[in-house]
Amino acid sequence: MNVVFDFGAVLFEWQPAELLRTHFSHLTPTAEAAQKLAVDMFHHEDWVAFDRGTRELPDVVAAMARRLALPADMLHGFLAPIGERLLPIASTVALLEQLQHRRANRGDVHLYYLSNMPSPFARVLENRHDFLRHFEGGIFSGDVKLAKPDPAIFELLAGRYGLLPADTLFIDDSAANVAAARRLGWQAIHCTSPAALPAQVAALLPA
Known part of the structure; x- marks a missing residue:
C-alpha cells in the first residue's frame, strides 16, 4: 500500500x-x-x-x-x-514513523507526499525536519508548476513512482483534493482531525 x-x-x-x-x-x-x-x-x-x-x-x-x-x-x-x-503535528509525525517502521520490517507500505507548497518553503522544510527522510519520494507543487486539485499533479506522482490507484491511499485536509484523488481511483482520507488519522489509516492498510 x-x-x-x-x-x-x-x-x-x-x-x-x-x-x-x-x-x-x-x-x-x-x-x-x-x-x-x-x-x-x-x-x-x-x-x-x-x-x-x-x-x-x-x-x-x-x-x-x-x-x-x-x-x-x-x-x-x-x-x-x-x-x-510551519510546525510539525506530533501525532502525524508519530504515524509516519510507525509506517516507516512497518516498511522496514514488512515492506508492505511505501511513503510519499503530495503538497501544494511554494518552492522556497519546501526547501526550508526539507532542511529543517529529518523525519521527511522517511518518504521515498514526493512532489511539491511549486517545483512542477502544477497544484492540487488538478488531476495532472496526481498523475505525475503516480507515473514518477509507479503508484497503482487501487494500492494508493491519499491523505489531505481539502475536500476538493480528496475528491480529485478518488476520481482517479485512489483511496483517500479527508483529514479533519490529525489525531484521528492513525485509526483511519490502520483501517485501510492490509492486515
Whole structure:
C-alpha cells in the first residue's frame, strides 16, 4: 500500500487565521475578521500562483499589497518566513514513523507526499525536519508548476513512482483534493482531525 501525505494541516500545522491575528492584530480584532483576511490572502489567485510556482514572492507581495491596501514591507515580513513557522503535528509525525517502521520490517507500505507548497518553503522544510527522510519520494507543487486539485499533479506522482490507484491511499485536509484523488481511483482520507488519522489509516492498510 502506498500512503501519500499532504503537508499543510496534515503533517504540519496550518492555521492562517491564527497567524494573521498574531501579525496583523490591528486588522483582525475578531476571529471572523481574521478568517476573512485569511481567505482574501490565501484563497486568491495571487497566492495560488505562488503555490503553483508560476509567480515569485515579490510579485505576489506587490499584487497583494495593492489589492488588500496593506504595506508591502509588512506583507513580505509576514509571508517570507512562513516556511519556518510551519510546525510539525506530533501525532502525524508519530504515524509516519510507525509506517516507516512497518516498511522496514514488512515492506508492505511505501511513503510519499503530495503538497501544494511554494518552492522556497519546501526547501526550508526539507532542511529543517529529518523525519521527511522517511518518504521515498514526493512532489511539491511549486517545483512542477502544477497544484492540487488538478488531476495532472496526481498523475505525475503516480507515473514518477509507479503508484497503482487501487494500492494508493491519499491523505489531505481539502475536500476538493480528496475528491480529485478518488476520481482517479485512489483511496483517500479527508483529514479533519490529525489525531484521528492513525485509526483511519490502520483501517485501510492490509492486515
